Amino acid sequence: MMKRKVFVLTGNTGTGKTTVANYLQDFYEMPRVITHTTRLPRDGEMDQVDYYFESTESFQHNHYLETVTYDGQQYGSSWEGLERAWEKNPLITIVLDTAGAVTYADALGSEAVIIYLTVSQPNELMHRLERRGDNVDEMKQRLASSEFQRDNVLPVELQGKATIIVNDDWEATRDRINEIVQAKIEVEE
Numbered sequence: 001m002m003k004r005k006v007f008v009l010t011g012n013t014g015t016g017k018t019t020v021a022n023y024l025q026d027f028y029e030m031p032r033v034i035t036h037t038t039r040l041p042r043d044g045e046m047d048q049v050d051y052y053f054e055s056t057e058s059f060q061h062n063h064y065l066e067t068v069t070y071d072g073q074q075y076g077s078s079w080e081g082l083e084r085a086w087e088k089n090p091l092i093t094i095v096l097d098t099a100g101a102v103t104y105a106d107a108l109g110s111e112a113v114i115i116y117l118t119v120s121q122p123n124e125l126m127h128r129l130e131r132r133g134d135n136v137d138e139m140k141q142r143l144a145s146s147e148f149q150r151d152n153v154l155p156v157e158l159q160g161k162a163t164i165i166v167n168d169d170w171e172a173t174r175d176r177i178n179e180i181v182q183a184k185i186e187v188e189e
């Protein structure tokens with residue numbers, strides 16, 4: 001029996017966290033923990049697939065492992081969501097901001113494999129968000145947020161715990177991700 005692990009994909013907006021989670025879903029059948037948010041869906045995003053989209057009131061009615069405020073909106077991951085994903089597969093993923101990743105590292109220890117994504121050219125993030133089709137005003141507001149500044153660097157609490165991937169080139173990132181998955185698979189005694 002394989003030991004359970006949650007691959008925590010963290011880093012700034014636009015660095016490729018969701019792209020990596022989708023890759024791990026497609027090639028390793030790792031379910032992603034769906035988290036809760038009060039922000040509105042982007043074009044093409046679906047309730048219960050991309051997020052559980054909540055009102056400020058309904059957001060309160062879950063049992064959270066952690067919650068954060070990011071660019072003025074609330075986000076949270078529930079214990080139930082984590083257990084539901086683990087029921088499907090011992091290897092699962094979650095996409096979190098860096099504050100959430102710190103909480104996961106503390107709460108779950110070696111069950112949490114923290115991967116911090118970044119890019120070598122900071123301007124590239126804006127171009128990627130534009131290409132993704134983000135609303136321009138919302139994107140500018142996000143890039144001016146304190147959370148954006150904070151997530152540009154790996155938090156001290158994750159130094160020595162997180163693997164850093166500079167996601168400039170998708171093929172290189174995919175190879176690194178494959179190596180990390182192989183290294184982290186553990187079988188129960």
Ligand SMILES: Nc1ncnc2c1ncn2[C@@H]1O[C@H](COP(=O)(O)OP(=O)(O)OP(=O)(O)O)[C@@H](O)[C@H]1O
Binds near residue numbers: 015016019020
């Ligand atoms: N190596 C890469 N080269 C070029 N574009 C990339 C690369 N990796 C991801 N992208 C693209 O960049 C955009 C942002 O990626 P993604 O949505 O995965 O980021 P994210 O970290 O999940 O962002 P957010 O936190 O805002 O949801 C997407 O359009 C994605 O296709």
Ligand SMILES: Nc1nc2c(ncn2[C@@H]2O[C@H](COP(=O)(O)O)[C@@H](O)[C@H]2O)c(=O)[nH]1
Binds near residue numbers: 012037066070076095
């Ligand atoms: N700590 C948490 N961070 C979360 C959660 N769900 C998503 N996120 C992160 O928030 C920002 C913004 O997300 P976006 O979809 O609006 O671009 C990003 O860094 C996500 O990874 C959560 O439950 N907890």
